Amino acid sequence: MNSIILRAGTRALSGLLLLFSVYMLLRGHNEPGGGFIGGLIGATGFVLYAIAIGPAEARTALRAQPQNIAAVGLGIALLSGLAAALFGDAFFTGQWLFLGATETDKGLPLSTVLVFDIGVYLVVFGSVLTLAFAMEEEI
Amino acid sequence: MGAAASTGGKASAGWIGLAPAALSAALFVWFASLAPSIADGETLRVAWSWAPSLGVSLSFLVDGLSLTFALLISGIGALVFLYSNTYLAGHPQFGRFALFLTAFMLAMLGLVLADNLIALFVFWELTTVTSYLLIGFGHETAKGRRSALQALFVTGAGALALLAGFILLGFTAGSFELSEILAQGDALKDHALYLPILILILAGAFTKSAQFPFHFWLPNAMAAPTPVSAFLHSATMVKAGVYLMARLHPGFSGTDAWLWTLTVAGAFTAVFASLMALRQTDLKQALAYTTLMALGTLTLLLGQDSGYAMTAFATFLIVHSLYKASLFLMVGCIDHATGTREAGLLGGLARAMPVTCFAAALAALSMAGFPPFLGFIGKELKYAGALAVGSEPILVAGAMLAANALMFAVAGVVAFKPFWRPAGGPLPHAPHEAPWPMLAGPVLLAVLGAVFGLYPDLLQRTLVDPTVASLLGTTEDAKTLQLWAGVNLPLILSVATVALGLALYLAHGPIRAALARAVEAAPGFDAGWDRFLDGLKAFAAWQTRLIQTGVLRTYIFATFATVLVGLAGTMAAKGVWPAAPDLSLANWRTVALVALIVAGALLTAVTTSRIAAMASLGVVGIGVAMIFITFGAPDVAITQLLVETLVVVLAAVALLRLPVLDKPGERDRRPRDAVLALGVGAVVTAILLLVLETPLDRRLTDFFETASWPEAYGRNIVNVILVDFRALDTFGEVAVVMIAGLAAYALLRTTAERRETTAEKGEGK
């Protein structure tokens, strides 16, 4: 796969897919999207990168080991669930904070639910890439 | 065992061997301090709650019977620990030995003190397991392993029956507390379940105490180190079955079933075992068979309920433990000093081993039943007890006479001949006297046999009477232990015993040869055991071959066939069939999508090309995604499309390295599988149609729809369910995804490493 066009195009496309995956993650609570979809889109971008340019380069571009990303994601998801205990609620009860809320506008919502979704995103992203990189390298 | 021990340079194993001895001695002192109050007729009972809902408590009762056993266990235990500390000094696994033996002693104490059936059973099994470990202490040899397993299987199988009997007994009596059960008196004997309970419990007691026909494991158990044989297989564990029969005596005895089972089994075991004892040339084996004889005698006595029989039981129990442990330890000293236990070889040891000889003589005289030893009193009482048997006293007394005479002869072979007769050949080592820690036990025990014989009152009030009280509920019927009871029938029988025993001893060479010929001709239990195990293994192999073919397809076929038969069978049995599907509402777009999916599925099933199969799988996946889109599930559809992409990518990577689907000239045609597949497909469709005929329960959906925005601030209900309402489920699911990824990664990594190591090896060549 030594096509210059493919390589150049893939670099751009992977970046775009990663950006798009974050967008899908963040809008997920109100529109179609969310952690699962975002994670899969982000992973697809890197799988494409690995196919077009090579798994070693894809690993370099990713910087962190994918299995570590997945583990961190699982940890974030767990912490977001444990956070409810600080407020005396049951495990995994969502906690919300609305920044700059006014009478008419709810402001910017921040929540443990979003943190949880980010955790899901990272687990899916990391797990799929763990698999995909291993298969590209070993097979 | 002795050979391994004598190689050790150290004289003792240090604190690790002395600590258990100190523990046993302390326990002995504590139990002894209880003796006066028990002798006054009191009992001590402590109980802790364990599993109250099941009626299981950790309760312990000290009465005459359990105190006698506890004193024997802790007292002989202390001497045996002291002995092993020298006997096994320098053995590389001495720590393990000390641990097993201590564990055994505590379990045995728990067994005889427990007042709850379930607690008793737990301790019973603990003694089985520790005994298994101790018999298998020399697990380097095939013989040791076989003996250990045999003992485990026989006593373990009996214990299962025992547990069943205990549970039946507990429910019948309405309590698992022994003292409450036994307090109910005759109600138990009239119960319809009396016989099943009795049979099950006796199965456990007979296997544990090696009664015929379960006797064969005990002589094999002599593979254990000699101190273990002395402790477990003569003085304590094998008496657990006897203890249990004695413990249940107040509630169970007096029926014909009890009387005849115990009398016949006990008498037969006693005579058979003493004959077998005379046949042995290995001193330890000979002692093992005399132990069987003693167990048979005790069982026989427990079959009765006269005061004579019970007094004889209590006395003989103590006598036997004293002289048998002493003799076993003595044989260990001989083995330790000379390196052999062969009766034919040993001789002339009296000069080299005077102290051992002294202990052996005292113990053997007690065993042979000479006055003024305790063994004589025990023998007189046994005869008196036998003559007091309700029916067939002649037969029982005759059996006892034969057994006792044979015992006399065996005592001569074991304890007279090795010391006083000339040696049969050169000994492996020059004999020398054993060190004092190994002499303390046999000498003390043997001397006690003489002291108690001269002063029987010492035992009478402290142990014998309380034990009889535990058995009969009163001490009124306890008979007096005395050396001289006047010229009576037991005394005449004693004289006959000595005469017959002397004759048997003098003729023991020819008798042994004749017995050996007879035993070899007759079918042996030990060989029968091997055949039984072989048969069991063959049966297991046969049924494993039948069920587990080792072929994955067979398993999958069986699984799907079960699904088909189970579901279709249930539908046929209940007579529920779906109505003909109504397809009129379907629009052309859905029809086209379904046609696409069906075509893709069928093509995947029949194609021989990997590329075509992948492509048609992709068609199915995209068709399903389109279905999701059409019916208002954009999140699901996007996920499906993304996953479909990844599936194709990964499969394509793998396919590059995998062979073609079918070898050239081969076609994958399996009509039988096709029939099953069509059947399963039809059943799934039918069940789904039936589900669709029932009304939909929308309660959860309604809740999610109305709560999603006001309570969880999310407009995408699917996502709100995933990350808020059911976040815990999602958490579990992403964990599964991660584990799948890591597992696949690990699988591939190890393959790569293997390839590298093989490559390196190849280069090395």
Add this chain to the structure above:
Amino acid sequence: MEALLALAIGVLVAAAVYLMLARNLLRFIFGLVLISNAANLTIFTAGRLVEGAPPLVPVGLDAPAGTVANALPQALVLTAIVIGFGLFAFALTLMFRAYTTLGTLNGDEMRVAEPREPGEGSAMR
């Protein structure tokens, strides 16, 4: 509409079962993918079909206006798809590893754990 999908699911299951019974493990994995799809569609269909109305709450309202698609089976199916992918990937690597170690893709030949008994026929069917 649901009935039509029920028929399609039956065909999917039949094809999947047929493939899973094949000697070649690659076909088994194809069957696995098909049966995952069939299971997802079953859950989705059992929750009833509503065309063209995703379960979203419009801005300004507290609940969806009118009838929308059932959100519950969608949430179940969504995670099932991702887990199904994990299963597929694991099965694929397992099969690949088996192939590199044992040199065959024929399930009948893989007898390391349960070796062929002496006297047993080489092929059972």
